[in-house]
Amino acid sequence: MSAAVLIATKDLKLRIRDRSFIILGIVAPLSLAVIFNLVFGNAFDAGTGIGLELGVVDLDQSESSRGLSQLLEAQDDEFLTLTSFDSVAMAEDAIGKDEIKAFFLFEEDFSQSLTSNQAATIFVVGDIDAPTTTQIAAGFAESYGTSLDAVRIAVLTIVQLTASPPAGNPLSAAFSYEFTDVEAATRQLDGNTYFAAAMGVFFLFFTVQFGVSGLLEEGRLGTLDRLMVAPIKKSSVIGGKAILSFALGIISMGVMVVVTSILMGAVWGAPLGVTLLVVAGVLSAVGIMGLVASVVKTPEGAGNLGAIIAVVLGMLGGVFFPIGQGDDLLSKLTFLTPHAWFMRGLGDLADDAPWTAALPATGAIMVFAVVCGAIAWVFVRRSLSR
Amino acid sequence: MVDILTATDLVKRFGDLTAVNGVSFSIADGETFGLLGPNGAGKTTAISMISGLLESDAGTVTVAGDSVGTSSTKAKAHIGLVPQELAIYPDLTGEENLHFFGRLYGMGGDDLGTRVDEVLDIVGLSERRHDFTKEYSGGMKRRLNIGIGLLHKPRLLILDEPTVGVDPQSRNAILESVESLSDEGMAVLYTTHYMEEAERLCDRVAIIDEGKIKAEGTRRELVSLVGEKDKIAIVGSGSLGASVEPVSQLSGISEASSSEHRLDVLADDASSVLPSLLMAVTDSGGVITGVEVIEPNLEAVFLHLTGKALRD
Numbered sequence: 001m002s003a004a005v006l007i008a009t010k011d012l013k014l015r016i017r018d019r020s021f022i023i024l025g026i027v028a029p030l031s032l033a034v035i036f037n038l039v040f041g042n043a044f045d046a047g048t049g050i051g052l053e054l055g056v057v058d059l060d061q062s063e064s065s066r067g068l069s070q071l072l073e074a075q076d077d078e079f080l081t082l083t084s085f086d087s088v089a090m091a092e093d094a095i096g097k098d099e100i101k102a103f104f105l106f107e108e109d110f111s112q113s114l115t116s117n118q119a120a121t122i123f124v125v126g127d128i129d130a131p132t133t134t135q136i137a138a139g140f141a142e143s144y145g146t147s148l149d150a151v152r153i154a155v156l157t158i159v160q161l162t163a164s165p166p167a168g169n170p171l172s173a174a175f176s177y178e179f180t181d182v183e184a185a186t187r188q189l190d191g192n193t194y195f196a197a198a199m200g201v202f203f204l205f206f207t208v209q210f211g212v213s214g215l216l217e218e219g220r221l222g223t224l225d226r227l228m229v230a231p232i233k234k235s236s237v238i239g240g241k242a243i244l245s246f247a248l249g250i251i252s253m254g255v256m257v258v259v260t261s262i263l264m265g266a267v268w269g270a271p272l273g274v275t276l277l278v279v280a281g282v283l284s285a286v287g288i289m290g291l292v293a294s295v296v297k298t299p300e301g302a303g304n305l306g307a308i309i310a311v312v313l314g315m316l317g318g319v320f321f322p323i324g325q326g327d328d329l330l331s332k333l334t335f336l337t338p339h340a341w342f343m344r345g346l347g348d349l350a351d352d353a354p355w356t357a358a359l360p361a362t363g364a365i366m367v368f369a370v371v372c373g374a375i376a377w378v379f380v381r382r383s384l385s386r
Numbered sequence: 387m388v389d390i391l392t393a394t395d396l397v398k399r400f401g402d403l404t405a406v407n408g409v410s411f412s413i414a415d416g417e418t419f420g421l422l423g424p425n426g427a428g429k430t431t432a433i434s435m436i437s438g439l440l441e442s443d444a445g446t447v448t449v450a451g452d453s454v455g456t457s458s459t460k461a462k463a464h465i466g467l468v469p470q471e472l473a474i475y476p477d478l479t480g481e482e483n484l485h486f487f488g489r490l491y492g493m494g495g496d497d498l499g500t501r502v503d504e505v506l507d508i509v510g511l512s513e514r515r516h517d518f519t520k521e522y523s524g525g526m527k528r529r530l531n532i533g534i535g536l537l538h539k540p541r542l543l544i545l546d547e548p549t550v551g552v553d554p555q556s557r558n559a560i561l562e563s564v565e566s567l568s569d570e571g572m573a574v575l576y577t578t579h580y581m582e583e584a585e586r587l588c589d590r591v592a593i594i595d596e597g598k599i600k601a602e603g604t605r606r607e608l609v610s611l612v613g614e615k616d617k618i619a620i621v622g623s624g625s626l627g628a629s630v631e632p633v634s635q636l637s638g639i640s641e642a643s644s645s646e647h648r649l650d651v652l653a654d655d656a657s658s659v660l661p662s663l664l665m666a667v668t669d670s671g672g673v674i675t676g677v678e679v680i681e682p683n684l685e686a687v688f689l690h691l692t693g694k695a696l697r698d
Contacts, residue, residue: 003490014477075527199649222473228456229437230490231463238394384455 003232009242012247015210024210025252029203032257036195037264038358039132054101054137055091062111066307068104068122068144091125094352101133102126104141130331173260189347193267196260198319200253204285205310207252211245212290213302215380226247234384238377242286249282269349277345280365284338286375288313294379313337338368388415390464390542390573391436396445398431405431407597409445413542418564418574420588422581422684424694428597429577433544436575437467462492464487466540468532470547471542476520480511480530483519484537491538501537508563509533525556532563536572543567545621549583563584581684593688600691605682605684606655613689614682615640615654620649621676629667636662647675656681 010295015021048120085091091103105123113120126134218224260266293302317339334340391413398406434440435470438490447454452461484502506512509529549557562570624654633642634696642697656679
């Protein structure tokens with residue numbers, strides 16, 4: 001057994017023994033994939049669109065109040081359905097019967113408030129059991145208010161059944177919402193697959209840290225000196241840590257692919273293509289997190305900085321929500337992350353595409369792996385030369 | 387005896403600080419050599435270069451004929467290092483720690499298993515071999531730390547202050563373990579700032595301070611450097627004044643004086659003259675009730691050479 005493999009085997013035993021890898025590399029991504037899918041899964045169901053069921057109570061009956069309804073009604077029925085109600089009571093009754101999840105309320109003085117330069121409010125009333133739809137509806141209202149380009153419009157979200165009064169600044173409670181064609185953004189990845197892949201690649205960057213920060217841990221334990229005076233090459237010590245990172249990443253992603261395919265019905269695509277993407281993804285994670293570990297002095301520092309990098313790359317890469325593929329800056333920045341390429345690669349494999357469809361994304365991911373990995377290797381070797 | 391280690395003109399600088407400045411010494415097969423000096427004297431830096439952990443700025447080190455450097459795997463195979471700080475894996479058992487490091491040195495199979503058993507026996511941890519080392523006491527961890535260093539039967543074992551922070555019982559066990567190593571023919575380089583340990587364990591001692599070796603030799607050679615002699619105090623039941631003259635004429639005695647029931651003698655080597663000294667006192671009518679021998683120690687030598695105490 002080579003020294004590098006020996007070191008990796010020892011570390012693997014330690015990681016399995018302290019259960020940290022099991023929790024962070026397998027339990028956490030699987031659990032979050034299931035939870036995310038339960039919460040947001042319907043929004044990703046291919047073929048049925050988002051399926052928002054909204055209502056509107058327009059007591060103002062002005063051009064300003066009708067504008068939102070006209071905007072929403074122009075959307076595809078697969079994305080949302082909009083039902084008009086004559087009164088608040090009827091709309092609330094519809095929520096109670098689960099016919100709609102949320103409704104917009106324009107009070108009688110809405111347009112008058114607008115024209116008199118006073119605060120105008122669009123109320124969004126939502127089902128307490130449908131917080132996501134309610135928030136999306138609030139986002140529509142916010143966007144609409146912005147588009148009016150007139151006076152300040154507050155969007156107030158009242159959750160039905162809580163009976164709690166609106167709190168804080170309604171504007172700050174609302175958020176901007178971009179109406180995105182989710183299917184187009186993720187290229188036909190269904191919700192199960194999307195969140196399985198997203199959580200897998202997100203936690204991959206935490207998982208590989210066990211290996212790449214291993215040298216710092218050896219330094220803390222004092223065992224690094226023992227390794228360095230042993231009759232083995234420096235590259236064996238570094239290689240041992242890299243092998244461990246790679247092995248942990250492959251195990252983690254492998255379990256994700258198999259388990260989510262069986263239990264969640266995730267469809268990852270052509271096995272060879274998925275394998276290429278997973279291997280490239282793991283290598284890029286090893287390279288990037290290795291680079292992070294090479295510029296800090298302590299395992300704690302590597303953990304903290306690594307977590308920040310992992311979260312930022314994950315968010316930018318669209319693992320929590322799909323980033324659009326338009327011409328805006330965010331859409332361009334997203335492809336500065338291996339996460340985005342990984343998700344795109346899986347999207348390219350969807351609908352029974354051949355394994356070769358994953359090659360462009362695999363190549364892009366390998367660029368991250370090679371560049372970051374090479375720099376990390378140089379930095380680490382230099383740090384071991386005393 | 388053949389020299390196992392030869393260090394020649396070693397120099398190591400850290401910025402403006404010269405931690406080791408022209409250190410040279412050699413250690414023969416089966417010899418225990420002490421590097422005695424206070425904290426910060428350059429001991430750890432010197433052994434870091436000797437063990438291949440640190441690259442020297444100048445000078446050479448050879449172990450068993452092979453040149454030592456940070457990349458010299460052949461020479462490193464001859465060396466066992468017991469670092470000052472603990473260097474064991476807390477989440478592995480004592481036995482697993484030994485097996486891992488044994489394999490790292492190319493050992494395997496039955497030979498490794500047999501050697502692990504031997505080492506656990508030497509360091510007194512056979513009963514706790516299957517316990518995680520995080521459950522060991524501080525002394526047990528220290529002993530395992532030593533066990534890992536000698537596992538692969540190195541030609542040269544380097545121990546860097548192995549008893550620092552250890553309770554007296556474990557300390558004694560460690561010292562006994564080290565004493566047994568030289569019986570096996572292993573050369574030992576032992577650094578310490580405890581004068582008593584150097585005197586007990588080492589065949590030869592080098593006194594190091596501010597990165598330089600101030601003196602080197604056996605304890606007696608070092609003591610003779612500063613002109614110190616052994617002091618022998620003999621206590622009798624009556625006056626020992628009649629013993630002064632015959633005792634003064636004995637070979638190896640440089641001075642003798644008496645006061646009431648006591649005879650004070652200065653000798654070159656107390657152990658060699660003691661039998662004839664006691665006989666001379668008895669023959670002159672003295673009745674001996676007690677004997678005390680005070681040999682000049684390395685603390686006095688260090689103080690003489692450096693002008694400061696070892697623990698300064």
